[in-house]
Amino acid sequence: MTPPLQKPKRKNPILRTRLPVPPPQARSRYALGLLRGAAQGRLELQECRDCGQVQYPPREMCRRCLSDRLDWKPQPEDGELISETLLRHSLELFFRERVPWRTGLVRLRGGVTVVAHIHADVPPPPARVRVRAHLDRAGQAVLVAIPERDTPNMADDKIMREMTCDPKFRKVLVTDGKTAVGQALVKALAKAGADIVWVGNAEPWKNFPGFDEIKSIPQVTLLNLDVTDQRSVREIAGEIAGRVDIVVNNAEVHRTYGISARYGTDAARAEMDVNYFGLLRLAQEFGPALKARGADGVNSAVAWVNLLSIYALANFPPHGTFSASKAAAHSLAQCLRAEMRPTGVRVINVYPGPIDDEWNQLLLPPKIAPGALANAIVNALRQGTEDVYPGDVAQDWLARWRDNPKALEVEASNP
Amino acid sequence: MNRRASYDGIVVTTPVSIPYVRFSIRAAHWWIGRALAELIRDSHIEKGHIDGFCVSSFTLAPDTAIGLSEHLGLSTRWLDFVPLGGNCGVVSLRRAARAVQSGDAEIVACIAGDTNHVDSFRQGTANFSRFARDAVYPMGAGGPNQSFAYLTDYYMRTFGAEPADFGKMCVAQRQNALKIPYAMFKKPLTMEEYLGARLIADPVRLFDCVMPCAGAEGFLVMRRETAEAAGIKYARVLGAIERHAAFQSDPIQYRGGWALERDELYGQAGVAPADIDFIQVYDDYPVINMLQFEDLGFCGKGEAPAFVRANTLTVDGTFPSNTSGGQLSVGQAGAAGGMLGMVEAIRQLTRQTIGGQVPDAALGLVSGFGMINYDRGLSTGAAILAAA
Structure with a gap:
């Protein structure tokens, strides 16, 4: 069984920090289909709409009936580890620096054989396992076989630690x-x-x-950080950026109304200044230090979390300018993700529906409680997902947006 | 199924090997061109009389057989490119034989060759196939060691093979290779050294792995009358089969397409496994030798470990196998690895060996296996050759 992770010793300042090198990134376009489920922690494989055949690796055509009507559908996670190896040699730097590395062949219940990373707590083959789709340190989808039932400390396994962004022992x-x-x-x-x-x-x-309650938590240190002030951001980054492993950018300004109900641009400008430019300032000042520490041991720099909004995907007119600022931040977060991806630092975008706070006072429930949102974010770090749509409203909007973005435009304007 | 036409009257001649080197700054064109020059020199057939050309290579890009034809100043009326790796020897033979039988060509040069630059192996592995790039390489980038480790692990668990069984094959092949001057490995290998070598990808050990290198292998295919008129030593083709992507619903590979075609092979040749004097199997990695022993009918499924224990595999043994040392000792020169066994079989049957000669060798079986596209080797083939 995996031993519990020990708190890492202080870094030896004489030693060079190992630079991050991503695992292999090349994929065919169809294979990227695995990403959508993996980004949200779901195992999705290609399924033929015409004959129901499940297949892996991804193909352009159904291997049974040659239909090209293939959908990515959630699959049962259970399977059997049928053979394994412990790699002690690899052709790629990422694995070369991490061998021995356990991988194997798993036969899924759906009748396909997959190559997967194997959690250390999985017994030798033949063994029942669950197969999860995870994002690796290149931000690419890979498959990981974990024990049939949870084991103590299973998140501390070497392979899991590379797939997730667990806050344990991180700053x-x-x-x-x-x-x-x-x-x-x-x-x-x-x-x-x-x-x-x-x-x-x-x-x-x-x-x-x-x-006062926050201040009483032993791990907590308060900082005078104002994301609208480039100098403040730079000064704080100068103090701590080299040690930060996870940035959670939750700073936001949220004002109600759209275009006609509030005259002038002051409120909209304040929203943009925090929600969009705040992210830009933080990313410019903290980003380089995080990127340099993407492979810095078991407590490497690992994640950047953006609190966005489901209204970043489609404007919610009663909160129109807020939606626009979050859409801008959403777009910038994609840029940040592209720049962070090769360094192993994951950009996690969180798209909640209305939060149950003062600025959503006039909205009817359901609204997501601040505690539930915080738990969803910590869960995303632990699970290693990168797109998070917490709560019922977010899920509802996501489903409508995926189904028909034009219909959602009309629905959003007639709440 | 209609019975296939026989290969009567078709012969293979002129085995050539361009001495392997670990790394080469030359391109595949040089290696294949050298093999063509050797074929011409050894056979005394003029370049202009070679009217069929069949090429296998992984490192010829951006060229294929046609670009290479111009590169080498060759004009043929029949041209083929066989990108089937470890099965290219058998498949090239089959295609060339039919071309000669039908009169599309008179003399076909079959050549497999590859270069090996310092970074060729990693690049070739990373981009070997679409499935490998999408679903295998990102999962550890262990290359063939990783894929064959899965098959070896499964085979050992299922059929009780022991490390010493694989070791016995590796040690015997090394013994066979000691007289080959260009072999990558030149020192004898003991069982202690085999078992004591480091693990590379459990349960695959160091000496289960072939050494990638540069080299080329080639032979000619023609009618018997053509060979006799030119005074060239030849071996006859008695039968040959191929089968691709067999048993796709098996969860993991423990058998290959030979099992589907072997009755056809022996039926066409009019011989039985017991008649075979030596075998050249595709030996990257030793577990695959066992699959071939079984699926080609020398023993039952799962019985190869006992078969190996009961036999000696050296040139002078009870079951001479990979008599030039195979890829495990000589090296794997890319696609040439798929032709090494064919060329050695022709040498044995025409008494032109570089290493040891199997006494009274009259019938040889050559087997090919290639292309781990995802989790298993897809291309299988075999041929039975006879001395003149």
Whole structure:
């Protein structure tokens, strides 16, 4: 069984930090279909719409009936490990630096054989396993076989640690501690075993409700961080960027109304300044340090979390300018993801529906509770997913948006 | 199924091997061109009389057989490119034989060759096939070691093969290779050294792996009368089969397409496994030798470990196998690895061996296996050759 991960020793400052090298990234376009499920933690494989055949590796045509009507459908995760190897040699730097590395062939219940990374707690073949689709350090979808039932410390396995962004023993920056979501995040991250939680506070002269409780958590350090002020961001980055493993950018400004109900651009400008330019400032100041530490041992720099909104996908007119600022941030987050991907630092985008806070007071439930949102974010870090749509409204919007974005435009304007 | 036409009257001649080197700064064109020059020199057939050309190579890109024809100043009326790796020897023979039988060509040069630059192997592995690139290489980038480790692990668990069984084949092949001057491995191998060598991809050990290198192999296919008129030593083709992508519903490979075609092979040749004097099997990695022993009918499924224990596999043994040392000792010169056994079989049957001669060798079986596209080798083939 996997031994519990021990708190890493202080880094030896004399030793060079190993630079991140991604695992193999090349895939055919059809194979990228595996990504969609993996980004949300689901195993999806190609299924033929005409004859129902499940197949892997991905193909252009159904291997049985030669139909080209192939869909990516969720699959049962259970299968049998039928053979395995322990690689002690690899042609690629990523694995060369991590051997021995366990891989094997798993026969899924759906009748296909897959090559998978094998968790250390899986017994030798033949053994029952569950196969998960995970994102690797290149941000590409790969398959991982884990034990049939959870084992103690299974998240601490070497292979899992490379697939996930577990906050355990990692140092985290939460950019805004004054909101209910920010405070729930701090508590959840501390509970998840984060080593340090730095908490941003743009207005240190104010004592926000709940702040005293946050301050009493031993891992917490408050910082005077204002994401609208480039100098503030640079100064804080100068102090801690080289040690931050996970950035959770939850700073946001949220005002209601769209175009005609609020005259002028002040509110919209404030939203953009925090929601869009805030991300840009943070990414410019913290990004380089994180990217350099993407392979820095078991507590490497590992994730960048953006609190976006489901209204980034399609505008919600009653909160029209807010939606627009989140759409801008969503687009910038894609850019950040592209730049971070080869370094092993995962950009996790979180798209909640309305949060149950003061700015959504007038919206009817369901609204996602700050604690539930914080838990969803910590879960995403632990599971290693990168697209998170927490709560019922987010799931509903996502389904409508995928089904027919034009219909959603009309539905959103007639709530 | 209609009975296939026989290969009566078709012979193979002029075995050539261009001495292997570990790394080469030459291109595949050079290696294949050298083999063509040797074929012409040894056979005394003029270049202009070679009217069929069959090429196998992994490193010829961006060229194929046609570009190579111009490169080498060859004009033929029959041209083929056989990208089937470890099965290219048998398949080239079959195609060339039919071309000669039908009169499409009179003399076909079959050549397999590859270069090996310092980074060729990694690049070739990373881009070997679409399935490999999408679904295997990202899962550890262990290359063939990884894929064959799965097959070896499964075979050992299922049929009780022991490391020493694989070791016995490797040790015997090394013994066979000691007289081959260009073999990658030149020192004798002991069982202790085999078993004590480091694990590469469990259960695959160091000496289960072939050494990638540069080299070329070639032979000629023609009618018996043509060979006799030119005074060239030849071996006759008694039978040959191929089968691709067999047993796709098996969860993992433990048998190959030979099992579907072997009755046809022996029926066409009019011989039985017990009549065979020596065998050249595709030996990357030793577990695949066992699959071929079984699927070609020398023993039953799962009985190869006992078969290996009961036989001696050296040139002078009870079951001479890979009599020039095979890829395990001589090296794997890319696609030439798929032709090495064919060329050695022709040498044995025409008494032109470089290494040891199997006493009274009259019938030889050559088997091919190639193209691990995803999790298993897809291309299988075999041929039975007889001394003149």
